[in-house]
Amino acid sequence: MLGEFDIIARYFATPDQSLPISGVTLGPGDDCALLSPAAGTELAMSVDTSVADVHFPGDAPPEAIGHRALAVALSDLAAMGARPRGCLMALTLPHAEPAWLERFAQGFRDLGRYTSTPLVGGDVTRGTLSIAVTVIGDVPVGQALRRSGAMPGERLAVTGALGGSHGGLRMWQAGGHDLEDPLLAAYLRPAPQLEAGCALRGLASAALDISDGLLADLGHLCHASGVGASLDPACIPLAPTLEMTLGSEGALHAALNGGDDYQLLVSVPETAWEDALRRCADCGVTLTEIGRVLAEPGIRGIPETLKGAGWQHFTGDGQ
Amino acid sequence: MLGEFDIIARYFATPDQSLPISGVTLGPGDDCALLSPAAGTELAMSVDTSVADVHFPGDAPPEAIGHRALAVALSDLAAMGARPRGCLMALTLPHAEPAWLERFAQGFRDLGRYTSTPLVGGDVTRGTLSIAVTVIGDVPVGQALRRSGAMPGERLAVTGALGGSHGGLRMWQAGGHDLEDPLLAAYLRPAPQLEAGCALRGLASAALDISDGLLADLGHLCHASGVGASLDPACIPLAPTLEMTLGSEGALHAALNGGDDYQLLVSVPETAWEDALRRCADCGVTLTEIGRVLAEPGIRGIPETLKGAGWQHFTGDGQ
Numbered sequence: 001m002l003g004e005f006d007i008i009a010r011y012f013a014t015p016d017q018s019l020p021i022s023g024v025t026l027g028p029g030d031d032c033a034l035l036s037p038a039a040g041t042e043l044a045m046s047v048d049t050s051v052a053d054v055h056f057p058g059d060a061p062p063e064a065i066g067h068r069a070l071a072v073a074l075s076d077l078a079a080m081g082a083r084p085r086g087c088l089m090a091l092t093l094p095h096a097e098p099a100w101l102e103r104f105a106q107g108f109r110d111l112g113r114y115t116s117t118p119l120v121g122g123d124v125t126r127g128t129l130s131i132a133v134t135v136i137g138d139v140p141v142g143q144a145l146r147r148s149g150a151m152p153g154e155r156l157a158v159t160g161a162l163g164g165s166h167g168g169l170r171m172w173q174a175g176g177h178d179l180e181d182p183l184l185a186a187y188l189r190p191a192p193q194l195e196a197g198c199a200l201r202g203l204a205s206a207a208l209d210i211s212d213g214l215l216a217d218l219g220h221l222c223h224a225s226g227v228g229a230s231l232d233p234a235c236i237p238l239a240p241t242l243e244m245t246l247g248s249e250g251a252l253h254a255a256l257n258g259g260d261d262y263q264l265l266v267s268v269p270e271t272a273w274e275d276a277l278r279r280c281a282d283c284g285v286t287l288t289e290i291g292r293v294l295a296e297p298g299i300r301g302i303p304e305t306l307k308g309a310g311w312q313h314f315t316g317d318g319q
Numbered sequence: 320m321l322g323e324f325d326i327i328a329r330y331f332a333t334p335d336q337s338l339p340i341s342g343v344t345l346g347p348g349d350d351c352a353l354l355s356p357a358a359g360t361e362l363a364m365s366v367d368t369s370v371a372d373v374h375f376p377g378d379a380p381p382e383a384i385g386h387r388a389l390a391v392a393l394s395d396l397a398a399m400g401a402r403p404r405g406c407l408m409a410l411t412l413p414h415a416e417p418a419w420l421e422r423f424a425q426g427f428r429d430l431g432r433y434t435s436t437p438l439v440g441g442d443v444t445r446g447t448l449s450i451a452v453t454v455i456g457d458v459p460v461g462q463a464l465r466r467s468g469a470m471p472g473e474r475l476a477v478t479g480a481l482g483g484s485h486g487g488l489r490m491w492q493a494g495g496h497d498l499e500d501p502l503l504a505a506y507l508r509p510a511p512q513l514e515a516g517c518a519l520r521g522l523a524s525a526a527l528d529i530s531d532g533l534l535a536d537l538g539h540l541c542h543a544s545g546v547g548a549s550l551d552p553a554c555i556p557l558a559p560t561l562e563m564t565l566g567s568e569g570a571l572h573a574a575l576n577g578g579d580d581y582q583l584l585v586s587v588p589e590t591a592w593e594d595a596l597r598r599c600a601d602c603g604v605t606l607t608e609i610g611r612v613l614a615e616p617g618i619r620g621i622p623e624t625l626k627g628a629g630w631q632h633f634t635g636d637g638q
Contacts, residue, residue: 025361029543030466031398031527032363032456037356042344044351045439047453049409051446079350090368090409090451120364123451127370132409132442132451134366137351147349208350224349 007096007124011105012089023085023138024118033120035086041138043085046076052129055260056188057172062100064179064188066107069131071190072211074115075262078197079209081145082137084117090132091124115194145200145207150225150267152295154205157287159196159264159280162214163251164239166258171245182240190262195283197264203276204266213257214290215307217265218299225267230300231291249306257308267293326415326443330424331408342404342457343437352439354405360457363401367392371448374579375507376491381419383498383507384450385426390509391530392452393434394581397516398528400464401456403436409451410443434513464519464526469544469586471614473524476606478515478583478599481533482570483558485577490564501559509581514602516583522595523585532576534626536584537618544586549619550610568625576627586612 012028026034037043050069052058060068070087077084089108093101112119117135150156168187179185193209200207206225210217214236222229233252239261242251266287268276273289280287291301331347345353356362369388371377379387389406396403408427412420431438436454469475487506498504512528519526525544529536533555541548552571558580561570585606587595592608599606610620 026463026465031395032365032401032463034399034458034463035362035364036460037360037362043354043356043362043455045354045405045407045453045455046351047407047409047440047442047451049411049442049444049451051411051444054445076350080353082351088364088366088453090366090453092368092370092449121366123366123368125368125370125449126373127449128447130411130444130446130449132366132368134364134407134409134453136362136364136455139353141355144345144351144353146345 007101011101012119012122024120027118027120028122033086035120035136038138040141042141042144044077044080044082044137044139044144045134046073047132047134048073048076049130049132058129060188061179062103063107066104067111067189069133070108070111070117071192072262073133073135074117074192074194075209075211077135077137078193079145079207079264080139081143081197081201082139083198084115084135084137084194086120086136087112087117088121088134089119091122092127092130093124094127094129115192143201145197145204147206147208147221147224150206150221150227150293151269152227152293154267154269154293155273155289156229156291156293157266157268157289158210158237159193159285159287161237161239162210162261162263163242163255163258165190165260166254167239167242167245183242183245186239187260190260192262193264193285196280196285199279199283200266200276203272203279204268206267207264210261210263210265211259213259213308214265215256215299215302221265221267222297222299228294228297228299229291230294231302233302233306235288235290237286237288253306253308256302256306326420330420331438331441343439346437346439347441352405354439354455357457359460361460361463363396363399363456363458363463364453365392365395366451366453367395368449368451377448379507380498381422382426385423386430386508388450388452389427389430389436390511391581392454393436393511393513394528394530396454396456397512398464398526398583399458400462400516400520400526401458402517403434403454403456403513405439405455406431406436407440407453408438410441411446411449412443413446413448434511462520464516464523466525466527466540466543469525469540469546469612470588471546471612473586473588473612474592474608475548475610475612476585476587476608477529477556478512478604478606480556480558481529481580481582482561482574482577484509484579485573486558486561486564502561502564505558506579509579511581512583512604515599515604518598518602519585519595522591522598523587525586526583529580529582529584530578532578532627533584534575534618534621540584540586541616541618547613547616547618548610549613550621552621552625554607554609556605556607572625572627575621575625
């Protein structure tokens with residue numbers, strides 16, 4: 001049987017994660033990792049826990065579980081316009097099965113390599129499968145995209161398309177297991193919008209990632225900014241094949257309330273809008289206007305029948 | 320019932336953790352926290368997960384669980400000679416019980432305040448009780464205490480006393496619940512040796528914290544440094560009342576193999592020894608020589624009967 005140190009050494013301290021990596025002075029294996037912050041930057045950091053059968057199906061492909069655990073954490077860096085510098089993983093496992101671990105680590109490592117996010121530290125314990133990933137990024141001083149800067153009159157926009165993850169969840173529950181399907185891919189292999197986040201620095205006045213559902217997260221942005229919003233449901237970009245799968249009303253409901261899309265929701269002043277569109281296009285990301293920031297609190301334009309409760313772990317209303 | 324955001328707002332984003340805190344540009348509540356690294360420093364970071372009934376008794380006092388979860392993570396900063404700058408907590412809870420949470424948060428916050436470690440971010444999910452704490456500290460560039468610098472001929476020394484945590488575990492299992500007892504306190508409310516870690520910068524050639532047991536951790540230090548060691552069992556400082564509780568042989572076995580003491584094990588060159596003693600004394604910490612670094616691999620001086628397996632989560636040999 002594998003010991004804790006064997007697991008870390010074998011699956012997570014692989015050569016392609018080893019030094020030299022820009023900014024990482026000391027990788028896994030000591031009491032702490034050491035990072036050298038770049039001059040003129042601030043550090044952005046966040047932690048996200050993914051629990052089996054709460055955030056992802058415990059029987060999902062291990063590669064997807066590894067990918068997803070890192071992706072949802074990286075999405076918080078994207079939402080601040082930060083560039084990833086490293087991550088730490090606290091992995092809790094019911095048992096150490098080499099075949100599963102190998103595939104899990106592969107999914108985690110592949111996304112880490114693709115996004116330049118070396119694993120610099122970790123901890124492995126025994127228990128119900130869950131993965132807490134802490135990400136560390138940097139951002140030029142004063143340029144982080146916060147939730148609190150939206151001003152009345154600005155455009156509200158989202159990257160990519162929404163509702164796909166909820167559609168994928170439904171599909172998985174119905175027995176669909178083809179990860180090439182765009183909805184299942186959105187659910188199990190979400191792509192953090194890191195490039196778009198960096199591209200929108202200096203342009204967006206406020207930003208967050210859509211993890212709890214568009215309406216819930218727009219509520220967070222409005223609350224932090226002390227504003228309200230109006231949305232145009234007809235403008236909300238729906239994930240490909242979503243209407244086909246859930247019907248028109250179901251698709252819109254998923255786009256408004258389904259969590260886990262990991263797209264960015266931003267507020268953009270009129271003067272920066274064309275630049276924002278162009279910079280997103282330059283990194284291959286669509287940016288779609290979905291409404292406007294209002295001075296009065298509350299969210300307008302959405303019929304009550306289309307409003308869900310958003311993701312709330314301890315109230316039982318979430319997915 | 321409390322929602323995820325309510326829990327974070329009510330218990331962990333309290334006024335005494337609010338800004339301004341040196342180096343924290345943005346605390347909890349946005350997608351990421353923002354920290355400003357101090358000039359001339361490197362960042363040290365580590366994550367430690369504490370799982371109920373694996374690392375601590377699930378029915379321990381909630382204050383102790385909160386304290387302990389942060390303490391074991393801070394101990395890794397101590398082992399690098401780093402000063403805490405902040406922490407993130409991924410809390411997994413079976414249910415959100417306000418009375419329990421209030422007491423848990425109190426224990427966590429009290430240690431955070433005492434050690435100047437503001438909680439800058441967190442995540443709350445539903446599941447088996449477990450707490451993954453990521454700590455971030457800083458250390459002057461090039462001065463971090465690594466595991467890999469021990470040289471033959473140097474003195475091996477430990478801070479404080481050993482075996483207390485194992486004694487406390489035994490006491491808890493036997494029904495003892497008085498947290499004023501020094502052994503139970505060592506087990507459930509360990510003190511990270513942050514001041515001693517900083518004091519030993521520039522003096523110790525290698526350091527780590529004793530979490531897996533002295534012999535296991537000495538093995539890690541020797542492996543990283545490419546050296547061996549001889550220990551003098553008669554010199555190993557035993558926790559107060561440990562011999563009374565476990566007998567002489569049991570106490571020594573606990574000191575050598577019992578994990579979770581969170582004292583520092585260091586290697587100190589002859590020329591730095593007097594300074595190391597004095598600096599530790601200045602911060603009220605005893606430093607005790609327990610052996611010497613040898614050029615040949617292996618650990619000498621310990622009879623086979625006193626050797627345990629150290630903490631290994633997935634091999635079943637640990638505590």
